[in-house]
Amino acid sequence: MPDQYDYDLLTIGAGSGGVRASRVAAAHGARVAVAEEHRVGGTCVIRGCVPKKLLIYGAHFAEDLKDARRFGWNVPETSFHWPTLRDNVLADVDRLNAAYTTTLKNYGVEIIHERVTVTGPHSVRLASGREVTAGTILVAVGAHPVVPDFPGNEHGITSNEAFHLEAIPKRVLIAGAGYIANEFAGIFNEFGSKVTLMNRSDVILRGYDAQIRDRLVNISTGKGIDFRFNAHFEAVEKNEDETFTVRMTNHDPLTVDLVMFATGRAPNTRELGLEAAGVELDANGAVKVGPDNRSTCGSVYAIGDVTNRIQLTPIAIREGQAFADTVFGGKPTVVDYHDVPSAVFSHPPIAAVGMTEGEARNTLGTVKVYTSDFRPMKNVLAGRDERALYKMICESETGRIVGLHMIGPDAPEILQAAAVAIKARLTKDDFDATVALHPTMAEELVLMR
Template sequence: MSDFDVDLFVIGAGSAGVRASRVAAEHGARVAVAEEYRFGGTCVIRGCVPKKLMVYASGFSEMIEDAAGYGWDLGPARFDWPRFKAAKDREIARLEGIYQGVLSRAEAQVFRERATVVDPHRVRLASGREISAAHILIAVGGAPFVPDIPGAELAVTSNDMFELEALPRRAIVVGGGYVACEFAGILNGLGVEVTQLYRGERILRGFDDDVRLHVEEAMRARGIDIWTGTDLAALARPGNGAIAVTLDRGGEIETDLVLCATGRRPTTAGLGLESLGVGVSKKGHVVVDEWSQTAVPSIYAAGDVTGRAELTPIAIREGQAFAETVFGGLAVKPEHVLIPTAVFTQPEVGTVGLTEAEARARAPVEIYRATFRPMLNILAGRDERMLMKLVVGEGRKVLGCHIVGHGAGEMIQLAAVAIRMGATKEDFDRTIAVHPTAAEELVTMRTPVGAPVASPAMAPERTPAA
């Protein structure tokens, strides 16, 4: 390795790149990192973290409404977007500093510029400087894209949502995935009139069907106007300051902001990978094996750029596994099974394991499902219900857990531990319920969906609130 300038050159200082850099340095590697934007990647700068802060901000409108039912008289409330944005920006800057500190403590050479790959062991910086490396890690992540339609330049993406100077009065959110649904909920909670367009039949494709239906109905009840089977055809400025949106099914509506949350694409264009023999998919993802290695032995890729599971914890695991394998002498494969996921829609989703449809396609299953109005909503007079669902397969093993409601993300993290360990339905049943909580429903569901209750003794021990 001494024949090279560095042992590892990382392109991209997001979750995967920073973790790989730190761990490789801990094993004695000489590391260099190039980042053309900001340290922290999508998650920290324009993804998970600022989005969750916006979810919190928008959620206070519901808390203020519900407070009256609990005896609070708070008076009229007003949301100050510039004040929130300033606070959010300070927090993001603080977190970026932490990521920079990680690289500094790892004694990594840091280049604040774009880097491309010249050959299996050389990268070229935008300044023209070339650096040789024993290994190269591609960790450039991805970026949102806007459909190629007339007037596409009038739309914004999720990146832009964090930099708005003011909130619109009306907004159209295009897409049915978790990003689109999360931003529809955020805008709605902040008082924006929201219309969501989705070309499919139901939002949140890929999630359990009960979850999809439950969330969609709850979003509609909160005032979000969801139009399925509908997509954009064109955007235009009619001259009155608004955006005219032409729909693919005919007709036109006006709005003040159009957010396209219709997917992301890896930012691999122009990196020089294909000319070296590195496999790149039609969508632009870097093709890697189970060790995150490309067809060129010295070049690896980790994180969203591989398209395996585009989640921050997965990117961190992939970066760690790469560094442990290549520099730590340990054969570590990143696992992509039983990944717990939270979707910060309003209401929130937590899910891990198989959906009912996936499980039924493999073998017979039993379904345990409960919908109930949680205690929090009773005095508030809110009719919104929670959903708890367990998918149980052969040997009574719990194959999937799906939750919709307050705290779903927190609950699913702990449920995932049990399911990862192979818990059975009886393990859930033997667990003492924590009362009064919503989570206790996970361990008190006794009768599978569609099965008759044989006697009062066989009935659920706790009936959910009506």
């Protein structure tokens, strides 16, 4: 890059994608700076999947401690102390923030702890007023929770605030039906809250297989979670006793101690100044990019949730790696978005890769579907009726597996290896030819009929 610029690369945002892109670009010899107004680590590390997964681990102990008695353990009466878990989780976030910061510094990346505004194809203005230039600008600012617009919406929180609660609410209403809503529904329910999940339609987890979604609704209902479908907010009113009355369409009013919005996420492009560089956004505010992550401005690229392609941390990391290798490493790389595995860390968790049955039928016409509907050994001895469901969708003529969907204990851990096989275009016969690991839940993958 010409020396007339302060940096070869200026990355806006130090989330997982921005950190990876900056680190790799620096390893390729680029002069790199990262501008981050908050903490290094981004949504996933600071206020998303990492701390949430720790809460999910904590929530699982509620059932594990009960089940332990059936396995011969003399477990006394137990109680849950939220501040202990909360503070330990936040301490781990601090550790990760420090680790990410150290990684960038070890690669010679300068960290600018200020908000920036793009002022041109090669320039940004820091909050302090200083102008900074770069040969290439990478936008990796992520996304933020969307709060629906209705009277009293200021009384609710989002997932950002959920990690800092003073106490676990006795009654909580969660608005939404995606993975965040269902994960926090499971978390709060296991911690003892009375949970109501409110959704504008009658479908949860749109994009996942219908049988798997239905199984989660049935299990969640059995655990005590209430669902209010086809419900739109009319108002939230704060009462004198600090509780809230939620008024909604098609259902009676509900009084709760906490209202949480998990109603989607929107790209963080507002007031970023991208129009000054000729960067085009779509109707949702996402940066329009091509396969090489380049925007409509030749010197500005974008990766991660701000592009609104697939909002997953591993995708942002892959895009960051591909960007750095392409632009600074002389190794043109394009991310493959086919057969991307995903998971919902609900109770029990869901994992999926490839097409749902509906998608496969619409795309391929005829398909073969294999299932295994079983009660895990641990649940049998624990006296739990909760059943796991594995589902495999195959192309009729070749037997190639085009989709695999699971709900049950450790489903995401099991699916990761199976996703490799599906990415490799293996067939049902290949799975059948593999000897089962017995006794495991995973063996059902090679025994389905």
